[in-house]
Amino acid sequence: MGALPQRTEAVVLRTTNYSEADRIVTLLTADQGLRKGFAKAARNSRKRFSGGLEPFTRAIFHWREGRGTLWSLQDAELLDGHYGLRDDIRRLALAGYGVELVELLLEEGEPQPAVYSMVCAFLAYLATGGDPAVARLLLELRLVNDLGYIPHLLHCSECFRVFHQESIRFDTARGGCLCLACAGGSGFEISLGTAGSLARTLKVESDRFAGFQFGELTLHEGQKILSQVLRSILPREPKSLRFLAQL
Amino acid sequence: MLGSLPAFTRLEAELSKLPGIGRKTATRLAFHLLRTNEQDVTALAEALLELRRKVGFCRSCFHIAEGELCSICADPQRDRRRLCIVQEPQDLLAIERSRAYDGSYHVLHGALSPLDGIGPDDLKIAELMQRITEESVEEIIIATNFSVEGEATALYIAHLCKQNGVRVTRLAHGIPSGSDLEYIDAGTVQQAVLGRREF
Numbered sequence: 001m002g003a004l005p006q007r008t009e010a011v012v013l014r015t016t017n018y019s020e021a022d023r024i025v026t027l028l029t030a031d032q033g034l035r036k037g038f039a040k041a042a043r044n045s046r047k048r049f050s051g052g053l054e055p056f057t058r059a060i061f062h063w064r065e066g067r068g069t070l071w072s073l074q075d076a077e078l079l080d081g082h083y084g085l086r087d088d089i090r091r092l093a094l095a096g097y098g099v100e101l102v103e104l105l106l107e108e109g110e111p112q113p114a115v116y117s118m119v120c121a122f123l124a125y126l127a128t129g130g131d132p133a134v135a136r137l138l139l140e141l142r143l144v145n146d147l148g149y150i151p152h153l154l155h156c157s158e159c160f161r162v163f164h165q166e167s168i169r170f171d172t173a174r175g176g177c178l179c180l181a182c183a184g185g186s187g188f189e190i191s192l193g194t195a196g197s198l199a200r201t202l203k204v205e206s207d208r209f210a211g212f213q214f215g216e217l218t219l220h221e222g223q224k225i226l227s228q229v230l231r232s233i234l235p236r237e238p239k240s241l242r243f244l245a246q247l
Numbered sequence: 248m249l250g251s252l253p254a255f256t257r258l259e260a261e262l263s264k265l266p267g268i269g270r271k272t273a274t275r276l277a278f279h280l281l282r283t284n285e286q287d288v289t290a291l292a293e294a295l296l297e298l299r300r301k302v303g304f305c306r307s308c309f310h311i312a313e314g315e316l317c318s319i320c321a322d323p324q325r326d327r328r329r330l331c332i333v334q335e336p337q338d339l340l341a342i343e344r345s346r347a348y349d350g351s352y353h354v355l356h357g358a359l360s361p362l363d364g365i366g367p368d369d370l371k372i373a374e375l376m377q378r379i380t381e382e383s384v385e386e387i388i389i390a391t392n393f394s395v396e397g398e399a400t401a402l403y404i405a406h407l408c409k410q411n412g413v414r415v416t417r418l419a420h421g422i423p424s425g426s427d428l429e430y431i432d433a434g435t436v437q438q439a440v441l442g443r444r445e446f
């Protein structure tokens with residue numbers, strides 16, 4: 001107990017009340033990936049945690065080793081509560097979807113610094129009035145890419161030829177985009193423009209959200225592509241997705 | 248050792264299901280009840296059963312009630328044009344204690360939670376909208392908690408009410424009255440700065 005607590009920057013993904021006054025907190029940390037922490041008496045001592053044990057809060061946490069892999073959280077210094085999210089139900093719900101995706105897709109304790117800075121930028125963008133459709137497309141695309149599930153976009157997943165028709169098809173189960181000859185009717189139709197936009201987007205630093213302009217078609221088709229990819233890798237359907245659909 | 252005392256163990260197990268009661272406290276309470284005279288124990292047991300049998304929820308506002316309507320809905324002095332929306336009956340009691348409000352209430356029995364998949368259908372929101380159309384409500388005062396879930400609920404209800412042309416207000420929040428700024432947590436200060444108003 002004598003050693004000084006460790007210090008880690010993290011975003012709160014979820015909090016669960018535990019007994020009368022304690023809380024279990026799921027964190028996405030800057031350098032250690034997904035971690036869970038136990039915040040003793042958190043509900044009686046807002047001051048100690050800077051009011052910072054709520055989802056979407058970015059803070060510096062001081063912690064000690066606890067039981068098993070559970071950190072024992074000592075206190076927190078608030079960096080950003082992203083309170084702007086609370087002005088709009090769609091942005092708030094989408095932020096919820098973002099953190100649930102991260103929770104479902106990342107392995108506990110596996111460092112994902114790129115995902116961390118991307119998620120921070122995603123929350124900051126939404127909290128300052130960013131476009132929800134753009135935020136969702138960028139988040140999904142980059143998560144899929146960072147975790148190594150990006151489908152083939154600029155050439156056919158089977159014959160590897162570069163496309164020269166405007167109309168192509170997409171099927172996650174067969175690796176991504178397909179030329180019409182290879183597709184033979186499987187998957188769904190998309191435009192080459194959408195595949196190109198997604199590929200170009202991946203060339204931009206993944207913590208940049210502002211300044212993107214996508215056409216209606218790209219947003220619509222991009223959403224369809226990413227939903228199919230995510231369905232193939234998620235262990236279950238995100239609960240927040242059902243919530244988003246109800247808005 | 249207590250394993251050979253099934254009645255004692257059973258009481259202990261039931262007590263430890265109560266919020267805030269751990270194993271040790273449950274044992275202490277069970278020993279206490281063992282030493283209590285029969286009359287007092289019977290009174291306690293009857294009070295528990297009566298609670299379950301007689302107390303339910305008001306059919307109008309869903310506050311706890313003994314009978315069809317709660318005492319607030321049954322009171323002709325209360326202003327029915329204003330509805331204060333709270334998450335739980337305890338929140339209603341907190342507002343009543345303030346003596347700052349003489350309108351009516353609507354208890355949602357929870358809050359929207361995107362991450363737990365708790366949507367509008369899981370709360371008394373349809374009932375609220377029905378009241379707004381049937382009773383001539385002029386103002387909705389949203390008093391859900393200032394947590395992510397409470398704020399999500401507030402935004403959702405505000406959106407629905409505005410479609411119905413009802414005035415919507417939200418309880419003010421920020422620095423507690425009578426407190427020194429230097430002792431306030433950073434989250435509260437951050438929100439108070441964002442939510443500052445003309446003076």
Ligand SMILES: [Zn+2]
Pocket residue numbers: 156157158159160161178179180181182183
């Ligand atoms: Zn092909």
Ligand SMILES: [Zn+2]
Pocket residue numbers: 305306307308309310316317318319320321
């Ligand atoms: Zn009532």
